[in-house]
Structures are given as structure tokens and as C-alpha cells.
Amino acid sequence: MLNQSARLDLAYQALADPTRRSILAQLSRGPNSVSQLARPLAMSLPAVMQHLAVLQGSGLVRSEKVGRVRTCRIEPRALSLAEQWINQRRIEWERHFDRLGEYLETMNKEAQSHGHSE
Amino acid sequence: MLNQSARLDLAYQALADPTRRSILAQLSRGPNSVSQLARPLAMSLPAVMQHLAVLQGSGLVRSEKVGRVRTCRIEPRALSLAEQWINQRRIEWERHFDRLGEYLETMNKEAQSHGHSE
Numbered sequence: 001m002l003n004q005s006a007r008l009d010l011a012y013q014a015l016a017d018p019t020r021r022s023i024l025a026q027l028s029r030g031p032n033s034v035s036q037l038a039r040p041l042a043m044s045l046p047a048v049m050q051h052l053a054v055l056q057g058s059g060l061v062r063s064e065k066v067g068r069v070r071t072c073r074i075e076p077r078a079l080s081l082a083e084q085w086i087n088q089r090r091i092e093w094e095r096h097f098d099r100l101g102e103y104l105e106t107m108n109k110e111a112q113s114h115g116h117s118e
Numbered sequence: 119m120l121n122q123s124a125r126l127d128l129a130y131q132a133l134a135d136p137t138r139r140s141i142l143a144q145l146s147r148g149p150n151s152v153s154q155l156a157r158p159l160a161m162s163l164p165a166v167m168q169h170l171a172v173l174q175g176s177g178l179v180r181s182e183k184v185g186r187v188r189t190c191r192i193e194p195r196a197l198s199l200a201e202q203w204i205n206q207r208r209i210e211w212e213r214h215f216d217r218l219g220e221y222l223e224t225m226n227k228e229a230q231s232h233g234h235s236e
Contacts, residue, residue, distance in 0.1 A: 005136045016130035018123045021203070028210040030218075074211050079204055085139070086201040092146040093192050100148075 004081070007059060011082040014058035019043070020051050024074065027061060031073040034063075122199070125177060129200040132176035137161070138169050142192065145179060149191040152181075 002010070014020055023037055038048040052072065055061040059078040063070050120128070132138055141155055156166040170190065173179040177196035181188050 005139075008139065009134050009136065012130045012134035015204070016127050016134060018127065021123075021126065024207055025210075028207040028214070030214045074207070076208065076211055079208050079211070083201060083204040083208060086133070086197055086204070089142055089146040089192070090194065090197050090201060092143075093194055093197070096146070096148045 007078070007081060008085055010058040011060055011078055014054050014060050015082065017051070017054075019048075020055055023048075023051060023055060023072075024060060024079075027072060027074045031071050034070045034072065037072060125196070125199060126203055128176040129178055129196055132172050132178055133200065135169070135172075137166075138173055141166075141169060141173060141190075142178065142197075145190060145192045149189050152188050152190065155190060 015024075019041060022041070026032055026037060026040070034045075034048070034052065037052070038045050041048055052061065052063070056063060059075055060082075061072050062075050063072040065071075133142075137159060140159070144150055144155060144158070152163075152166070152170065155170070156163055159166055170179065170181070174181060177193055178200075179190050180193050181190040183189075
């Protein structure tokens with residue numbers, strides 16, 4: 001079992017490539033066979049397979065072979081994990097700015113209330 | 119100017135490392151000097167600087183030198199871009215499942231209404 005940090009490493013690594021993002025975009029509209037995924041891509045089938053291996057290794061995609069057809073699907077939990085890590089940082093950052101705004105407002109009010117006596 | 123796909127490549131590449139995520143987590147709580155960022159990390163200052171260079175190259179972090187102190191901050195727009203790409207895929211995927219659910223329900227009702235005559 002990989003820990004969460006190692007899973008994030010692999011997920012972001014997988015996302016850092018335009019072909020793999022294009023495969024994920026296609027799979028977000030529903031499951032696809034490997035040959036369906038390869039069709040719009042301007043590269044050889046082995047090159048597509050290599051990208052699919054990275055996506056599967058990251059947990060973002062899983063596949064199943066029925067008869068001679070391998071069907072790929074998105075694994076929504078892995079996608080959510082990668083989304084949530086960024087989301088939590090953004091929320092933390094916004095909170096910091098809210099606190100900063102409150103602090104500046106307090107300072108401003110204090111400055112105004114001391115204004116007459118100074 | 120980098121296009122959006124190249125910016126996503128760099129952002130996810132920067133996110134695919136635990137040290138860089140730890141720096142981003144620290145910066146999401148407010149701006150920090152380079153030495154403040156280096157303090158909790160078990161590595162040399164040059165190694166930290168190298169991670170910061172990747173983060174700055176990706177647009178996720180920007181820095182400013184005032185006197186002898188370089189202060190780093192999060193660039194929220196770059197963080198949002200990386201978050202939104204994943205978010206849109208997840209929404210698309212959920213929509214697909216809603217449509218699939220509706221389709222299966224229709225099929226089920228049709229099967230029931232034909233049930234008596236067959």
C-alpha cells in the first residue's frame with residue numbers, strides 16, 4: 001500500500017503530460033477501449049500504452065480485459081485526492097487573507113480612534 | 119507566454135514532490151522568507167533553493183527581494199488553474215454517471231411496461 005504522499009506524487013506526475021490529460025479528459029466522458037483512446041492521438045499504439053501504464057500506476061485509471069478488449073475507466077477517488085490537496089491549500093491561503101484583512105481593519109480603527117489624541 | 123497546457127505541465131510537475139508540497143503548504147499560511155521555508159526541511163539551503171526555483175518556474179510561487187531578505191508567496195491563480203482542470207474532469211465524469219443512471223432507469227421502466235405482454 002502506498003501512503004498518501006506517494007500517491008499524490010504519482011497522480012501529479014501522471015497529470016503533468018498533455019497526452020495523459022487528454023486521455024483523462026476522454027475517460028471523464030465515459031469508459032473507453034484502448035483502441036478508442038488511441039484513435040484521436042497522433043502517436044503509435046505502444047506510446048499510448050506507455051501513457052496508459054503511467055496513468056494506471058498512478059491509480060487515476062483502471063482497466064479490465066473482457067475477451068480481447070481492454071476497457072479503461074477513470075478512478076474518481078484518485079482524481080479527488082489530487083483535487084483536494086490543492087483545494088485545501090487554496091482554502092488555507094484564503095483564510096490567511098481573511099485574517100490579514102481583519103487585522104488591518106482593527107489596526108485602521110485603532111489608528112483612527114487614537115487620531116484625535118495624538 | 120506559456121499556453122495553458124504548458125502551464126499545467128509545469129504546475130503538476132512542481133506538485134509531484136513532497137518537499138515542494140510541504141513548501142506550498144507552509145506558504146498557504148502566509149508569505150515566508152527563504153530561511154523560514156528552509157528551517158523545517160531536512161536538507162541543505164541549495165537543495166531548498168532548487169525546489170523553490172521549480173516552484174517559481176511553475177508560476178505557483180513568486181518571490182521578491184527587499185534588502186537582503188527574499189520573501190516567497192503563493193500565486194493563487196496558478197494554484198486555481200491546476201485545481202480547476204481536475205475539478206472539470208470530475209464534474210464531467212459525474213455528469214456521465216448521472217446520464218447513465220437516467221438511461222438505466224428508462225430501460226428498467228420500459229422492461230417493466232413490456233413485462234405483462236411478453
